[in-house]
Every structure is written in structure tokens, then in C-alpha cells.
Amino acid sequence: MARLRRAIILDGQDGYSGPVLIVEDELFTREIAMMMAEDWGYHPTCASDVSEALAIIRSPQHISVLFTDIYLKDDVNGGCDLAREARRLRPSLRVLYTTGNAASNTLKEQFVAGASFIPKPYSPDQLKFALENLIAH
Amino acid sequence: MTEIASSEIVETVPSALIILDKNLIITSANRAFYQTFRTSIGETEGRLIYNLGNGQWDIPALRNLLESVIPHRALVEGFEVEHDFPTIGRRTMLVNARKVLSPGDHEGSILIAIEDVSEERAARAESKRIWQLTQSIVDTIRDPLVEADMTIVIASKAFLTMFETTEAETRGRRVSDLGQHQWDVPALRNLMEKVLPEDAPIESFEIENDFPGLGRRVFNLNARKVSQPGNHAHRMLLVFEDITDRKQRERDAAMLTNEISHRIKNNLQIVVGLIAYEAKWTAAPCVQGYKAMQGRIGAIAELYDLISQSSRGPTVAVDVYLREIAKAMSASLLGGGSGIDIRIEAEALEIDSDRAVPFGLLVNELVTNAIKHAFPDGTGHIVLCIEQIGDEIELTVADDGIGTPEAALVRAPEKHGADYVAIFVRQLGGRMIAPAPQASGTIVKVRLPLIMGSPRNAEDIAA
Numbered sequence: 001m002a003r004l005r006r007a008i009i010l011d012g013q014d015g016y017s018g019p020v021l022i023v024e025d026e027l028f029t030r031e032i033a034m035m036m037a038e039d040w041g042y043h044p045t046c047a048s049d050v051s052e053a054l055a056i057i058r059s060p061q062h063i064s065v066l067f068t069d070i071y072l073k074d075d076v077n078g079g080c081d082l083a084r085e086a087r088r089l090r091p092s093l094r095v096l097y098t099t100g101n102a103a104s105n106t107l108k109e110q111f112v113a114g115a116s117f118i119p120k121p122y123s124p125d126q127l128k129f130a131l132e133n134l135i136a137h
Numbered sequence: 138m139t140e141i142a143s144s145e146i147v148e149t150v151p152s153a154l155i156i157l158d159k160n161l162i163i164t165s166a167n168r169a170f171y172q173t174f175r176t177s178i179g180e181t182e183g184r185l186i187y188n189l190g191n192g193q194w195d196i197p198a199l200r201n202l203l204e205s206v207i208p209h210r211a212l213v214e215g216f217e218v219e220h221d222f223p224t225i226g227r228r229t230m231l232v233n234a235r236k237v238l239s240p241g242d243h244e245g246s247i248l249i250a251i252e253d254v255s256e257e258r259a260a261r262a263e264s265k266r267i268w269q270l271t272q273s274i275v276d277t278i279r280d281p282l283v284e285a286d287m288t289i290v291i292a293s294k295a296f297l298t299m300f301e302t303t304e305a306e307t308r309g310r311r312v313s314d315l316g317q318h319q320w321d322v323p324a325l326r327n328l329m330e331k332v333l334p335e336d337a338p339i340e341s342f343e344i345e346n347d348f349p350g351l352g353r354r355v356f357n358l359n360a361r362k363v364s365q366p367g368n369h370a371h372r373m374l375l376v377f378e379d380i381t382d383r384k385q386r387e388r389d390a391a392m393l394t395n396e397i398s399h400r401i402k403n404n405l406q407i408v409v410g411l412i413a414y415e416a417k418w419t420a421a422p423c424v425q426g427y428k429a430m431q432g433r434i435g436a437i438a439e440l441y442d443l444i445s446q447s448s449r450g451p452t453v454a455v456d457v458y459l460r461e462i463a464k465a466m467s468a469s470l471l472g473g474g475s476g477i478d479i480r481i482e483a484e485a486l487e488i489d490s491d492r493a494v495p496f497g498l499l500v501n502e503l504v505t506n507a508i509k510h511a512f513p514d515g516t517g518h519i520v521l522c523i524e525q526i527g528d529e530i531e532l533t534v535a536d537d538g539i540g541t542p543e544a545a546l547v548r549a550p551e552k553h554g555a556d557y558v559a560i561f562v563r564q565l566g567g568r569m570i571a572p573a574p575q576a577s578g579t580i581v582k583v584r585l586p587l588i589m590g591s592p593r594n595a596e597d598i599a600a
Contacts, residue, residue, distance in 0.1 A: 026403060032410035035417070071399065100402030101395055102442040118468070121406040121438050123431035124413045126468045 019043035019061075020131065023053045023068040023082065033067070036124045042131070050078045057086045063093065065134060067127075070099040070107070080110040087112045094134050098122060153251040156237075159244040161186050161203055173253055175224050193222050202234060207247055211236040217254075229258045282376040284363070285312060286333070290372060299379070301350050312375065319346040329360065332373045336362050343380070355384040398441040405438050429505060435465045436501040440493050453493040455523055455530065456483035462500050463521060466508075476516030477508060483523040486530055489588070492565050496532075496585075499561035503534040503581050511538020511579060529584045531570070537578040 020042045024030035037044035047053035049072050072078030083095045095115040118130045153170035166181050187195040198218050216232040231252040238245040281296035283289045292307040313321040331337040339360040357378040364371050416427035439461045443453050463479045507519050522533040567585030
């Protein structure tokens with residue numbers, strides 16, 4: 001496992017650029033996403049809601065990608081609000097959204113510039129490709 | 138010379154003219170008079186006007202005119218007499234009378250011009266009747282409506298009541314100027330400008346706005362050109378249907394569907410997570426099976442978005458569904474930089490939502506098979522095609538890969554996908570079609586009925 005992670009990190013010297021912050025209110029889904037991200041060599045950290053996530057973003061901790069659910073606890077649009085604030089605080093932060101709701105154009109209009117989206121349920125491969133694409137561009 | 142000219146003028150004017158002496162005896166009449174009242178010189182001249190035609194001119198209103206008004210005023214114009222004439226029936230006559238004095242004649246004569254305005258008056262009465270009828274019809278319709286040309290001509294009682302306005306505040310105004318300009322929407326204005334000149338009706342134009350006394354409302358506007366019989370003026374009938382409650386019910390239903398869809402997909406995410414967790418500890422040869430399972434779950438999940446977005450009732454747009462499944466499969470199985478390209482050729486078709494899940498799973502199995510088996514070198518094309526043939530939908534999944542032995546689809550026991558294909562085809566009430574022989578690649582064709590009827594028999598399914 002450690003070797004695989006190292007391989008990805010080394011392989012991505014020009015692409016890999018730091019840990020992923022996973023924001024997901026459903027504990028099992030969050031843990032599985034953390035497990036997968038770890039397996040691929042990212043150094044994930046996690047939060048279960050907007051305030052937890054903002055506390056991490058405001059801290060000096062290095063974050064490269066914000067991977068956030070949109071509907072967070074009772075906050076229907078929490079992920080979108082979080083990403084906007086996170087981008088304001090860290091202008092170079094990459095953002096990947098996910099949601100179980102239909103990805104309407106109205107929803108996508110609220111995304112920060114350059115963001116990506118994967119619908120739920122996402123498979124490990126879909127998440128992996130989405131993160132790789134986001135980091136590569 | 139002057140006298141001759143006068144008599145000729147008298148003969149040629151279209152109005153009936155008679156000249157009476159001071160005793161109201163007819164001294165002369167013109168041709169128009171004889172024609173209009175179907176009488177002759179012999180029956181007319183030298184007679185007291187009241188005795189003319191068996192006393193048909195003995196009309197109280199005319200007596201009053203000749204005996205009381207003319208002696209004092211010398212001129213009366215536009216005196217209207219409606220009377221039942223025995224020879225010509227009920228008529229409306231417009232009478233102009235003038236006292237005429239000739240040189241040396243101190244008594245003078247009375248010149249009476251009589252114009253038959255019956256038809257004009259009848260047309261006016263008919264027009265008024267139609268107007269009243271239109272207003273009555275307009276007022277009986279519960280939905281507020283207005284009849285307009287450039288501006289409003291009639292507003293129904295329902296319109297005036299609903300928008301708390303009056304006829305005076307409405308008539309002669311443009312629709313866009315009504316109220317607080319709630320209808321002043323450029324798109325609506327453009328459509329309304331085309332209703333009369335291009336006979337282009339407006340169908341279901343929705344406007345949502347705040348209305349004093351009503352609050353926030355949604356109106357559905359329909360307009361069409363109408364013509365009144367015998368009238369060349371065209372008007373526009375504009376109906377305002379209040380669909381606020383219906384809209385709210387639709388929004389509630391959409392929100393509920395969305396909420397359910399959201400929960401289902403979060404639960405499916407947990408299922409995919411469970412599978413991912415199992416796959417992590419599974420030997421490499423078995424991992425593909427877990428991935429295929431994740432793909433199948435993805436195909437089912439796509440359906441919920443389409444159902445929550447669809448406003449067309451219990452059907453799903455097959456072409457849209459096909460594109461979404463293909464997109465999800467590309468992301469799931471191919472990733473970035475793959476040499477396999479999936480192309481969609483789809484007609485706009487609908488399928489009942491009961492069959493949408495097996496349809497999605499069928500497409501998922503066929504495309505997964507092609508991706509896994511057709512391209513050992515990792516490059517090639519897959520085409521997904523949907524078209525209507527008669528009363529059936531034909532699904533074609535074609536690739537330009539290495540080809541598959543025809544029997545392999547159903548015989549190889551380890552190929553669960555092939556077994557699933559048979560199950561899903563049966564569930565869809567469909568049948569496999571033997572494709573025409575081709576030089577390379579694999580083509581799978583499935584026909585399913587447009588509308589699900591009784592299931593086909595086993596022979597068809599196995600074919």
C-alpha cells in the first residue's frame with residue numbers, strides 16, 4: 001500500500017499537488033471515500049459539515065482538492081456555499097462536487113470556476129478518474 | 138334653365154322627396170319616392186299625405202312634425218320614424234323636412250326628404266346584439282379573459298373581479314400597461330404582436346408575479362385570433378388561467394421526488410461503498426465482478442435523475458437515458474485517455490418507467506461486454522443506436538472489435554452478462570434479432586414493444 005501511494009506521488013510530480021479534503025455528512029460514505037483516496041496515494045482529511053470544513057480550510061493545513069457533497073446535513077446548498085468561501089480563502093483550490101440530487105443546470109451555475117462534478121452513486125473508478133482529471137488540468 | 142336643373146336634381150337624388158302645400162296636400166314626389174313606397178303619381182299627387190296608401194302615412198310622430206314643429210322651426214333634420222308600412226313592411230325612415238318659400242308664394246311649401254335607413258339600423262342592432270352576446274359569453278367563462286385588438290375592448294367580469302379593476306380602467310389600455318405592469322414581459326409582448334397579423338396563437342405562456350390582493354400567482358396565458366361574423370375586424374382573445382395551485386402541487390411533487398431520489402442515491406452510494414470495501418480485500422480475478430456490479434448500480438441510479446426531471450408522467454425519454462448511461466459507463470469503465478469511443482445514435486423515444494431499469498441494465502451489460510471483450514488492444518468504437526421500427530423499439534449495440542462467436546452470448550456459463558442479457562430482454566417483453574453477417578466486430582440487436590403488452594413467448598425470447 002505504502003509503495004503504491006509513493007508510486008503515485010512520485011509519478012505525479014508534475015500533477016499531484018497535495019491532500020484532498022473530503023466533506024461528506026454520511027459517515028460510511030465518508031469513510032469509504034477516505035479509504036479509497038488513501039489507497040490512491042492522496043493524503044485525505046475529512047469533515048462532516050460546512051463549519052468543520054471551513055475550520056480546516058482556515059488552518060495552515062495544506063489542501064489541494066476540496067471534494068464535497070452538496071447537501072450537507074440540513075444545509076441544502078452547503079457544499080456550494082463552502083466551495084465559494086474556500087475558493088475565496090484559497091484561490092488555487094481545486095473543487096470536485098458530488099450529490100445524490102439531479103445535477104440541474106441551475107445547480108451547476110452555482111459551481112466555482114473550473115470545478116468538476118460526479119453524481120452519486122460514484123464508483124471508486126469514477127472518483128479516481130475525476131480526481132486525476134482535476135489535478136491534471 | 139335653373140328650374141329644369143332643379144327638377145333633374147330632384148329626380149336623380151337617391152332619397153325619396155315629396156313636396157306638400159300648406160294644407161299638407163302632396164304637390165309632387167320624385168322617382169325615388171315612388172320606387173321606395175311602391176306607388177304612382179296618380180295615387181300620390183293631390184292627396185293629403187295622411188290619406189296616402191290607405192292612410193299608412195298617418196303616423197302620430199309625422200303629424201306632430203308637420204303640424205307642430207315645421208310651422209315654427211322651418212327646418213327639421215334627422216327625425217327618425219319607425220313604422221309598419223302595409224306595402225313595404227316595418228321600416229325605419231330618416232326624415233328631413235324644410236319649409237320652402239318661392240317668390241310670390243307667401244304660404245310656402247314643405248319639402249320632405251325621406252331616407253330608408255332600415256338596413257343600416259338593423260345592422261347596427263345586430264352588431265349590438267352580437268356585442269352583448271360576446272360580452273355574455275365572455276362573462277360566463279370562469280377564467281379571466283380579455284378581448285383586444287391593439288388595446289383591450291372587452292374584459293370579462295371574472296377578469297375585473299380577480300384583478301380588482303373596473304371596465305373603465307381596462308378598456309382602451311394595452312395588456313402590458315395593466316395593473317402594475319405585471320404582464321409587461323418582452324417575450325409575451327413579442328408573441329402578442331404576432332397573434333393578429335400572423336394568426337399565431339399563444340399556447341401556455343407562464344407568468345409568475347406578485348398581484349395586489351392576490352399575492353404571488355402563476356398564470357397560464359393562451360391567446361388566439363377571433364373573427365366576428367359579418368365583421369372584418371379581427372380581435373385577440375386572451376385567457377388568463379390561474380395555475381398557482383397546480384404549479385404548487387407540481388413543485389411539491391418535484392421536491393418530494395427529488396428528495397426520494399436523493400435518499401435512494403445516497404443509499405446506493407452506501408451499497409457501492411460496501412462493494413468497494415469488499416473488492417479491496419478480494420483477489421484480483423474477482424475484482425472485475427465487483428466493478429461490473431458497481432456499473433449495474435450506476436445504470437439503475439441514472440434513472441432516478443431522469444424521473445425526477447421528467448414532467449411527462451410515467452415515461453422516461455430513452456434517448457436521454459441512453460446518453461446518461463453511456464456517459465456514466467465511459468467515466469466508470471474507460472476513464473480518461475481511453476482508446477475506446479462510445480457513440481450514441483438515438484431517436485427521441487419514450488419507454489414506460491417500469492421497463493426503464495431492465496432497459497438500463499441491458500444496455501449496461503451489452504456495452505460492458507463490448508468494452509471487456511471486443512478490444513484487446515484497447516482501441517475501437519462502440520455505437521449505441523435506438524430507433525423505432527413499426528410498433529417496436531430496436532436497440533443496437535455494435536462494435537468494430539475482434540468479434541464474438543454467436544453462441545458465446547448465451548452458452549458460456551462464466552459470462553453472467555450474457556445470462557443477464559436474456560433475463561433483461563425477457564423483462565422488457567423483447568426479443569433478440571439475428572444481425573446481418575458482418576466482416577468484423579459484434580452487433581447485438583434487441584427489439585422491444587413500444588408499449589408493454591403481454592409478454593412474448595419463450596421461443597421468441599430464446600431466438
